[in-house]
Amino acid sequence: xxxxxGLIGDVLGWLMYFCYQFLPDYFVSIIIFTFGTKIVLLxxxxxxxxxxxxxxxxxxxxxFIKAKYYGNNEKISEEQYELYxxxxxxxxxxxxxxxxxxxxLMGVIDVINHPAEHIFRGKPGVLDTMLGSLDLSSVPAExxxxxxxxxxxxxxxxWFMCFIQNRINVLQSEQGKVNQLGTMILSIGLSLYLGFFVxxxxxxxxxxxxxxxxxQLHFLNIIMNPKKxxxxxxxxxxxxxxxxxxxxxxxxxKKLFVKDPYRKKGKADYKRxxxxxxxxxxxxxxxxxxxxxxxxIIETLLEKSDVVINYITxxxxxxxxxxxxxxxxxxxxxxxxxIVLMMKLEADIVVMTTPDLESFHIKRSLVRKDNEYIYxxxxxxxxxxxxxxxxxDHFDTIFSSGCLCTKEIRKRxxxxxxxxxxxxxxxxxxxxxxxxxxxVMDKKEKSAREILIAPSWQKDNILSLCIEEILENLQxxxxxxxxxxxxxxxxxxEERLNYLRExxxxxARNDMELQTDFxxxxxxxxxxxxxxxxxxxxxxxxxxxLKPSLFINTPMKIMNEDYKELGIIPIxxxxxxxxxxxxxxxxxxxxxxxxxxxxNNNAFSRESLEKIRNDYIYHxxxxxxxxAEYIMNRxxxxxxxxxxxxx
Numbered sequence: 143x144x145x146x147x148g149l150i151g152d153v154l155g156w157l158m159y160f161c162y163q164f165l166p167d168y169f170v171s172i173i174i175f176t177f178g179t180k181i182v183l184l185x186x187x188x189x190x191x192x193x194x195x196x197x198x199x200x201x202x203x204x205x206f207i208k209a210k211y212y213g214n215n216e217k218i219s220e221e222q223y224e225l226y227x228x229x230x231x232x233x234x235x236x237x238x239x240x241x242x243x244x245x246x247l248m249g250v251i252d253v254i255n256h257p258a259e260h261i262f263r264g265k266p267g268v269l270d271t272m273l274g275s276l277d278l279s280s281v282p283a284e285x286x287x288x289x290x291x292x293x294x295x296x297x298x299x300x301w302f303m304c305f306i307q308n309r310i311n312v313l314q315s316e317q318g319k320v321n322q323l324g325t326m327i328l329s330i331g332l333s334l335y336l337g338f339f340v341x342x343x344x345x346x347x348x349x350x351x352x353x354x355x356x357x358q359l360h361f362l363n364i365i366m367n368p369k370k371x372x373x374x375x376x377x378x379x380x381x382x383x384x385x386x387x388x389x390x391x392x393x394x395x396k397k398l399f400v401k402d403p404y405r406k407k408g409k410a411d412y413k414r415x416x417x418x419x420x421x422x423x424x425x426x427x428x429x430x431x432x433x434x435x436x437x438x439i440i441e442t443l444l445e446k447s448d449v450v451i452n453y454i455t456x457x458x459x460x461x462x463x464x465x466x467x468x469x470x471x472x473x474x475x476x477x478x479x480x481i482v483l484m485m486k487l488e489a490d491i492v493v494m495t496t497p498d499l500e501s502f503h504i505k506r507s508l509v510r511k512d513n514e515y516i517y518x519x520x521x522x523x524x525x526x527x528x529x530x531x532x533x534x535d536h537f538d539t540i541f542s543s544g545c546l547c548t549k550e551i552r553k554r555x556x557x558x559x560x561x562x563x564x565x566x567x568x569x570x571x572x573x574x575x576x577x578x579x580x581x582v583m584d585k586k587e588k589s590a591r592e593i594l595i596a597p598s599w600q601k602d603n604i605l606s607l608c609i610e611e612i613l614e615n616l617q618x619x620x621x622x623x624x625x626x627x628x629x630x631x632x633x634x635x636e637e638r639l640n641y642l643r644e645x646x647x648x649x650a651r652n653d654m655e656l657q658t659d660f661x662x663x664x665x666x667x668x669x670x671x672x673x674x675x676x677x678x679x680x681x682x683x684x685x686x687x688l689k690p691s692l693f694i695n696t697p698m699k700i701m702n703e704d705y706k707e708l709g710i711i712p713i714x715x716x717x718x719x720x721x722x723x724x725x726x727x728x729x730x731x732x733x734x735x736x737x738x739x740x741x742n743n744n745a746f747s748r749e750s751l752e753k754i755r756n757d758y759i760y761h762x763x764x765x766x767x768x769x770a771e772y773i774m775n776r777x778x779x780x781x782x783x784x785x786x787x788x789x
Contacts, residue, residue: 154179154249155259168278172343176350179246180358191362194313196231199372201316205380209501254279254343278343292345293337299352300333301326306356312368316377379703383530404458408476412483415452415473422777423449424487426494426504429457435495435518438571438766439773444469447774452489456480481505489513490780491773495520497533506536514538514776518769519547521678522570522685522759524712526550527705535560541568541769544759546713553708566772569765576686577763580667590622590653591741594669598677599628600699605638607696608727612673613646615733617654624665626657628677671722671740676714684721685755685762690746691722692736713758720754722746 157178161171180187207221226233282289304326307314314322333352337345423443425436432455433440443449453462453472462472475483480503487507493516500506507513515537519525522543525534534540534551542548542565555562593616597604604612605627616623625648627639639656643649648656657665666672672683673692676699680691698714705712718724723736740746761768 154246155253155256158253168343169346172278172346173350176347177354179351180354184358187358187362188366191312191366193232194311195366195368195371196229197233198312198316198368198377200225200229200231202373202376202380205377205384209380209383209386250347251340251344254341254347278346279341281339281341282345283338289342292342292349293334296333296337296345296349296352297330299349300329303352303355304329306359310363311359312363312372404474404476407458408474408479411473412475412479415454415475415483416486421488422490422780423773424452424454424489424492426484426492426496427453427455427457427460427462428496429455430460430462432495433460433462434572434575435520436493436571438574439493439518439769440470442766442770443773446770447777449774449777454480454483477503485509487513491516491776493518493773497525497529499534500536501530501532514780516541516773518568519543519570521572522547522681522713523678524550524705524714526554526702526708526710527700527712527714529701531702531704533701534563537563539564539566539772541566541772542760543568543570544713546710546716546758549710550708550712553710557708566768567760568768569759569761571765571769573682573685573759574763574765576663576667576682579663580686583664583667585668588622588668590620591670592622592624592668593737594665594672594683595623595625596666596672596674596677596679596683597628597631598675598679598699599630600676602697603628603631604673604675604694604696605631605635605642608694608730609642610645611730612694612733613642613654615730616737617646619734619737621653621737623654624657624669625655626660626665629660632658671737680721681713681717684751685759688748688751688755690740690751692733692740693718693722693724694730695724695726717754717758721751 154175158171158175161174161178162168164174165171203225204222207225208218225231277285280289282292304322308317308322308326309315314325317325333345333348336348425440427433427436433453440451440453443451449469451470453470454475455462455472456475456477458474458476460472460474462470463474466472484504484506485508488510491514492507494504495518496504497517498504499515499517506515516539517534517537518541525547540547540551540563542551548565548567551563551565554560595604595609595612597609605625609625613623613625625642627635632639639658643656646654648654666679666683667687669683669687669689671690671692672680673694674680675694675696680693683689684691722740725732725736744750756762
């Protein structure tokens with residue numbers, strides 16, 4: 143090892159010798175020597191800059207991989223390896239500068255320890271320096287005094303270099319604050335050590351090496367500007383996606399450590415599930431209230447087949463337990479058991495309303511590869527606009543609400559060369575059931591036209607953004623106004639609601655009401671016009687009652703920023719001008735006139751809205767039969783397949 147260090151020292155010694163011959167001042171020659179090493183290593187620095195740009199350029203794709211397979215480190219490693227291979231990226235390349243710096247440092251220490259040997263080549267001579275009394279061959283920790291400035295200056299140069307790197311270095315600037323701080327502390331600590339415990343000349347070399355690195359970094363960014371190669375907008379989007387996946391995972395992990403009062407029930411149901419159920423059909427529901435999305439399908443299956451329906455719910459208080467029978471078997475499976483259960487499923491068909499299959503906690507079965515996963519939508523909204531980009535990619539079959547939903551899925555398959563899914567022209571059980579409820583409702587004569595204000599729960603919804611101006615413009619025009627907040631708004635914004643109640647004296651007047659009791663939908667059905675923002679209640683209301691909706695153009699909630707790439711106008715946007723009118727937030731003074739148009743214009747008559755409903759939504763009134771028939775046919779197919787395999 144000493145021989146290798148000596149050999150490096152000899153090579154660097156010649157460089158030092160020429161530097162001293164050029165300008166015979168030991169201090170200045172060290173500076174020139176340091177600059178010379180940067181010139182010699184410039185090709186390596188350019189290669190590292192190129193490799194670093196390549197790394198950051200790949201980072202958006204890498205982040206999306208991590209988000210998609212969050213928690214599955216083995217799969218992430220496989221995808222990362224393929225990405226590196228495709229891009230010809232060498233992950234160890236960034237270690238080369240560090241290795242070369244250490245090699246150089248060992249050689250420099252050897253040169254500084256034996257300056258006369260390298261500079262005078264055995265001949266007598268005196269090492270002159272402009273620093274006067276400061277001996278560059280001394281060790282500050284031993285001599286003290288003014289020499290103590292050397293380690294402090296070296297540490298400052300290290301801080302300055304890291305400060306600049308954290309802002310303009312293509313790779314360093316993309317690291318987290320913790321990594322940046324760790325690198326800075328390590329560099330400052332090494333600089334202090336070199337300044338205190340090795341010879342002063344080494345400290346000077348280290349100081350100027352740091353300063354020249356800053357200059358070199360600016361030079362590299364000029365001749366190879368990262369902004370020309372890296373899509374920083376995509377990088378930011380990928381970070382948000384990864385942040386969402388991380389938050390979701392942390393939330394689930396937190397749940398695992400919370401004492402579950404229903405743990406015994408969940409454990410018992412988990413055992414009963416694998417012991418009792420026939421491996422044919424499974425429905426999964428996230429929580430109480432989601433049964434309504436499956437209701438018509440399940441009721442038709444129970445009526446027209448002999449299949450046993452196994453209903454998994456993550457809510458121990460789900461009302462479905464009141465429906466338990468020999469052929470409808472509900473199970474409570476908590477979050478901590480759900481992940482494992484889903485991976486062990488052997489059912490022929492799995493039906494769920496939860497998107498992002500494979501992307502987050504719910505994965506496809508690991509023990510069976512041919513079972514069929516069916517997605518049933520909550521509403522008629524656009525899956526391309528309101529879901530993450532790949533939310534439905536891992537389902538085999540989609541129950542489509544209408545023609546635009548089908549077009550979006552097919553277009554995405556074509557654009558991204560995805561496997562072709564089974565798309566069933568299904569409809570909407572929620573709308574079908576609302577139509578039934580509205581048809582049998584007692585429709586009483588009212589003394590005044592009713593306007594229902596029913597906002598969404600997204601950011602910048604009506605209640606958060608402009609409710610006061612809406613109420614001020616509508617009051618006094620002979621309408622009865624009912625404000626019906628989203629249940630989540632009632633839970634989290636009680637102070638805001640109390641303020642509105644008091645400001646508009648809602649408890650003391652007959653023409654305005656704040657309604658927070660959601661036990662009945664009679665208010666929804668009874669209204670003559672509904673005012674909302676981007677809530678799906680507009681489509682449910684207008685298609686169930688055949689009455690118009692009025693939309694306030696608050697900021698749109700977009701889950702997929704690339705939704706326009708399909709070239710299809712989402713139903714959330716297209717229907718706003720067909721089943722009603724839209725009003726911008728700076729045009730709220732026109733609300734009374736717009737309401738009158740909606741109430742009196744034939745374009746919004748029952749007949750017109752019924753035609754629009756039939757054009758955009760499949761099988762009105764028959765979604766349950768359509769969904770059940772498809773499932774029964776598929777179960778018959780799987781039964782025949784299993785029999786053939788047994789033979």
